Amino acid sequence: MSAKRAGSKQDDPEATYNKAAKAELSKNYDAAFRGYIDAATAYLALSRSAVDARSQTRLRSQASKALERAERIKAVKSGLTPVIRNPLSPDEQALVLKKGSTVNGLHVPLWSEADSGAFDSATRYHDPDGQLKLSAEQERVGTTWRRPDDVFQDVELLNPNLRGQDIVQRVIEDCSLCTSIAVCLEHSSRHRSKAALPVLHPCDASNRPERSKSGRYDLRVWFNGAHRRISIDEELPFHPDGSLMCLSTLDKSDLWPALVEKAYLKLMGGYDFPGSNSTSYRGGYQSKSKSGGI
Structure with a gap:
């Protein structure tokens, strides 16, 4: 089901993402790059107004996916037309914070991102990142x-x-x-x-x-x-x-x-x-x- 935001430049981020994917397949990398950025921005905007944790997690995951596609295009394709955006807009700031979640290869999610916690689980928790390097x-x-x-x-x-x-x-x-x-x-x-x-x-x-x-x-x-x-x-x-x-x-x-x-x-x-x-x-x-x- 498509996620929509009335009044936005791209009302349907799912459709925007699919359009960007088609542009990428057609080697229209400028259009694909812009489309992925627009989709990520729209997904993040929707996630902030999501009423439940599951929807919030899903929308942020979709935003990350779109942003990763844009980054891949940027990494392999030089001379892309810059996407003109307002760096002080909430959407742009949210994208910057999202990109700041990777530190030395470690994923450090935003505290506001939904998390199961699992503090009361009967299953013993083992850190999937492994133990720290000793001195x-x-x-x-x-x-x-x-x-x-x-x-x-x-x-x-x-x-x-x-x-x-x-x-x-x-x-x-x-x-x-x-x-x-x-x-x-x-x-x-x-x-x-x-x-x-x-x-x-x-x-x-x-x-x-x-x-x-x-x-x-x-x-x-x-x-x-x-x-x-x-x-x-x-x-x-x-x-x-x-x-x-x-x-x-x-x-x-x-x-x-x-x-x-x-x-x-x-x-x-x-x-x-x-x-x-x-x-x-x-x-x-x-x-x-x-x-x-x-």
Whole structure:
């Protein structure tokens, strides 16, 4: 069934896409390129007004498909006639944000994109992207990936009394990340506010992070101009003696710092992250990408 938007330049994005495909087959690459861009723009516009998550996901998927076709033509065909567009229009900005969802080969979707979550699934979640690259220090001591419940008797996600001074750093290279998390915790403790804390899902009714039954966690970050979703599983790097080889706490059973660190370092490429940049979590942490700016 065709998706339509009354009053737009192209009322039927499906028809526009099909017309572009025919133009591509006819080697009319200028028309095909313009058509795919128009179709992607129209699909994105429709997705923003979609009333249910399934429709939103379908429309955004179609927009991505059209945009990919346009990019392929642009990559192999030189001298294409530029498509004149308003760079400040909502549709154009949405396209830019969509293209910013790929970072070093990793797909980092917009937070607003529909997602099943699967936090309550009985099936254990395994990150399809695989585990992070370990640092030289972690590799040297024989670090292995393990689930916390297989190591600790009592596990807590985030102790409400946790302070910045309770954070223990194990990976030397991410000192700026460690400092950012400690600052956010201290701010939360002193001001009785969760505003500065990186947003790790799932959360309870009071918006405090809680254990995921499936072992999946999502960190909400501000990156490439928008809030985005980084999904991880709960496996963490452990020393052969059973101690965490990542951010931990003095009592060693609070997982929240380690999970936030893992999610952020997934975006940065792994535990060999050089650190020393306090501008990237929660909305924008290391204080800025994690928290929107401290």
